[in-house]
Amino acid sequence: MAFAITQNCCNDASCLSVCPVNCIHPTPDEPDFGKTDLLFIDPRSCIDCGACADACPVDAITRVSRLAPDQVIYAELNADYYRDRAADHLWYAPKFPPPNVHDIGRISVAVVGTGPAACYAAQAILRTSDARVTFYDRLRTPGGLARFGVAPDHQGTRRIGEHFRSLFVHPRVTMKLGVHVGADVEPASLADKFDAVVYAVGADVDRTFDVPGAELTGSMSARTLVGWYTGHPDVAADVIDLTGIDRVVIVGNGNVALDAARILTSDPDSLVGTDIAPHALRALRSHRVREVIVLARRGPEFAAFTRSECQALVVRPGVEVAVAGSVDAINGLPLSAPASALAGAPVVSLDSLPTDGRRIVFAFGASPVALTGSDRVESVDISIGGDVVSVPAQLTLRAIGYRGSELPGLPFDPETGTIRNVDGRVVDASGTPVPGTYVVGWAKRGATGGIGDNKLDAEQTVDALIADAPARASKASLRARLAERIGR
Ligand SMILES: Cc1cc2nc3c(=O)[nH]c(=O)nc-3n(C[C@H](O)[C@H](O)[C@H](O)COP(=O)(O)OP(=O)(O)OC[C@H]3O[C@@H](n4cnc5c(N)ncnc54)[C@H](O)[C@@H]3O)c2cc1C
Ligand SMILES: NC(=O)c1ccc[n+]([C@@H]2O[C@H](COP(=O)([O-])OP(=O)(O)OC[C@H]3O[C@@H](n4cnc5c(N)ncnc54)[C@H](OP(=O)(O)O)[C@@H]3O)[C@@H](O)[C@H]2O)c1
Ligand code: SF4
Ligand code: SF4
Structure with a gap:
């Protein structure tokens, strides 16, 4: 009878790794990924094992026979994605390299923000290294737009908050809530205190x-x-x-x-x-x-x-x-x-x-x-x-979209309303990386995409952070270089 993916799907791809028959697409390696609202289950191949439904953090996957009347259309939408594709179509098999634990020592990383992008970045850092993470947020309640954006009647989607909350009590995590970076503490002092800083500050103003x-x-x-x-x-x-x-x-x-x-x-x-x-x-x-x-x-x-x-x-x-x-x-x-x-x-x-x-x-x-x-x-x-x-x-x-605002002390691109970066490495106006300084989420790519879209985006940035870590300069010189790049 097959399972189907429904409205709540936020494209975070968590279900792909558990499907024994590779019947959930598009995968991040396929050209459609990020262009569809949802991922889709091929009803011709699904063996009804239910593993994907257990893995989904927002309860988006249901057995077709149990779809509520207003969700029945999703059986058709899932099947429709495969309509012009033969069942034996050569799909890209999703790639799941085992998470390498990189030997970068117990470095300390500040993550500024506690929204989805911050959480996915911290998850990737904690999973792949021995680093410690300190979250900063200007609000006293963490979660970013997962808490203060996702509509209250989207209870399934808001469940992603529970998934993220487990991070906030992780033994290698420290929470600093009610601290506004740029007002209460300067980026330069974070650069001084931490081996790396990841900005996940979202986009908090309106388009004009x-x-x-x-x-x-x-x-x-x-x-x-x-x-x-x-x-x-x-x-x-x-x-x-x-x-x-x-x-x-x-x-x-x-x-x-x-x-x-x-x-x-x-x-x-x-x-x-x-x-x-x-x-x-x-x-x-x-x-x-x-x-x-x-x-x-x-x-x-x-x-x-x-x-x-x-x-x-x-x-x-x-x-x-x-x-x-x-x-x-x-x-x-x-x-x-x-x-x-x-x-x-x-x-x-x-x-x-x-x-x-x-x-x-x-x-x-x-x-x-x-x-x-x-x-x-x-x-x-x-x-x-x-x-x-x-x-x-x-x-x-x-409701014409959001834009990022300039965070004093960090390079900003007024055209895109983002922190200036190349693939998550913060760069100055000449394109030179600001050492130890990274960005994820809406602050990195602009105010577009759902919760799950921030996952791969954050993992790309964390890959850069980990690749840079062994070559990192001492904290003292980091502060000096940041000041030099931004002309302060
Ligand atoms: C109204 C609305 C509803 C949405 N609903 C859905 C949905 O139902 N499903 C879905 O998939 N996607 C939804 N989205 C999209 C989703 O919320 C975003 O993709 C996601 O929140 C972006 O994550 P982010 O971490 O980059 O930013 P945010 O979630 O905005 O997080 C930024 C965090 O940084 C903190 N911060 C900002 N500046 C500072 C500073 N200077 N110092 C310290 N902390 C700071 C903020 O307080 C906040 O906690 C919605 C978006 C909006 C606007
Ligand atoms: N349930 C969910 O999954 C959910 C909920 C909320 C938000 N989100 C995601 O969050 C992101 C942001 O959503 P959003 O709704 O804020 O922005 P959005 O998807 O970018 O939509 C902005 C809308 O404003 C219009 N617009 C922009 N400038 C305008 C102007 N000057 N005059 C008139 N119209 C103008 C755009 O029209 P044009 O298309 O013509 O430019 C578009 O219709 C999106 O990726 C969205 O999918 C997801
Ligand atoms: S939200 Fe994630 S786990 Fe759930 S169906 Fe969508 S991609 Fe799969
Ligand atoms: S029910 Fe099992 S076979 Fe079907 S899509 Fe989910 S994980 Fe794959």
């Missing part, structure tokens, strides 16, 4: 958005909404007041936009028992948002969300999912295209509210041209299909 009226009350970043419903310590409980808000317009159609649309239209009872912040649950109970419009500046073939996240929206009872404009381009998409989950959706006009229940409307080829209102947002002028439609809305969220 230049639309008249963007400064009005009621126009904010989706990052604020996310921090509000996850209980981020930087975000005040009263920053969002849903009173009088019937319609919300979200700009951007990545997975953050879909998280925001889903939470705002959820039946509050379905959020009880999740990790949602109590103030957010109270607000969602006391006022009901009737419609969320998700604006994508490009067509459905360029949708930034993943299919699994869109699929999760269309199967919810009590929330209609509709499309503004034509649905023809959507109906022609292949099953693997993210927006194909919207095939057959009803078409509605942007300025009509649902008569009953709640609704999410996807508008493709649509951009805001102005936000208007006397002292707060009252409506959004939206350009779509050559017309400008004025749509009453009381809250506008920018």
Whole structure:
């Protein structure tokens, strides 16, 4: 009957090494890896052993016969990946070299950040060497976006936090929480104190958005909404007041936009028992948002969300999912295209509210041209299909992506919003490596990719750290060289 991989998959590839028949693809050695939302199980080869389900840290793998009705589509999506590939197709066998324990001595490594990238980096360091790791985080609660980003109703995905928590009590790990590197302690003093420093500081600011009226009350970043419903310590409980808000317009159609649309239209009872912040649950109970419009500046073939996240929206009872404009381009998409989950959706006009229940409307080829209102947002002028439609809305969220910010004392690339690096080695403006200084995750490659994408990325950086370790200069000269590179 086979097993299938479902919505929660974060592409960390942990299941590959346990499959006795190599029927989970794409593997990291295959060209598709990192381009698909999920990994897929070939139902023709799966021998039903269940080993992958035991290995998955986010409970994404289920026996096909036990798929819940709203997950049955995943049997088809898994099989679809193999449709044009013969069962005896010569797959790349995944390579799992035994973890070498490198003899680099008991060096001490600082890892700045405690999000997924930091955790994968620390895991790789602890697994392959005798090094000791000290985690630093500016927050007192570790986990990064796995704690304060992943939506509270994604309980399966949030389970990755349990997987990481075991690291924080590892005998070779020290935790320094509530320490802001760059403010409480300088990179130069970390370079002085540790043999190597790995920066895993993520991307903590918004991409810029230049639309008249963007400064009005009621126009904010989706990052604020996310921090509000996850209980981020930087975000005040009263920053969002849903009173009088019937319609919300979200700009951007990545997975953050879909998280925001889903939470705002959820039946509050379905959020009880999740990790949602109590103030957010109270607000969602006391006022009901009737419609969320998700604006994508490009067509459905360029949708930034993943299919699994869109699929999760269309199967919810009590929330209609509709499309503004034509649905023809959507109906022609292949099953693997993210927006194909919207095939057959009803078409509605942007300025009509649902008569009953709640609704999410996807508008493709649509951009805001102005936000208007006397002292707060009252409506959004939206350009779509050559017309400008004025749509009453009381809250506008920018979900147009995140960017890294400069950490004083480290080389920064303003173009990409990342710490300047070559394959994880931090480099100065001339491309010369800053000794003993590394970067992983969103701070390394920009704000893109799910949790599992940070794993191979972190392992690449740790390979560099270990390769450099024997040739490393003394700590004293490291500090001098860092100061020299950054001109301080
Ligand atoms: C809203 C949202 C929801 C998401 N949901 C999912 C999901 O459901 N599934 C999925 O697979 N992926 C999801 N992702 C993507 C995933 O969260 C990222 O791939 C991942 O968190 C990036 O990891 P990171 O460690 O690079 O950064 P982060 O997770 O942002 O971690 C950075 C850490 O560094 C700390 N830090 C920052 N600056 C400093 C400093 N100067 N000193 C000390 N500490 C510092 C921060 O406090 C934080 O703990 C989501 C992303 C967002 C934005
Ligand atoms: N459940 C999950 O697995 C999950 C949840 C949340 C986030 N994540 C991951 O985290 C990463 C970041 O997600 P994200 O949603 O923040 O970013 P994203 O996927 O990069 O999406 C950003 C969206 O904003 C649009 N955009 C950018 N600049 C714009 C502008 N100036 N005007 C109008 N639209 C603009 C983009 O349109 P264009 O495409 O036209 O540029 C795109 O639709 C992604 O890799 C995502 O998959 C995963
Ligand atoms: S999350 Fe990891 S272990 Fe689970 S199915 Fe996806 S790749 Fe496999
Ligand atoms: S159930 Fe067993 S055979 Fe099937 S994909 Fe999982 S590990 Fe492989």
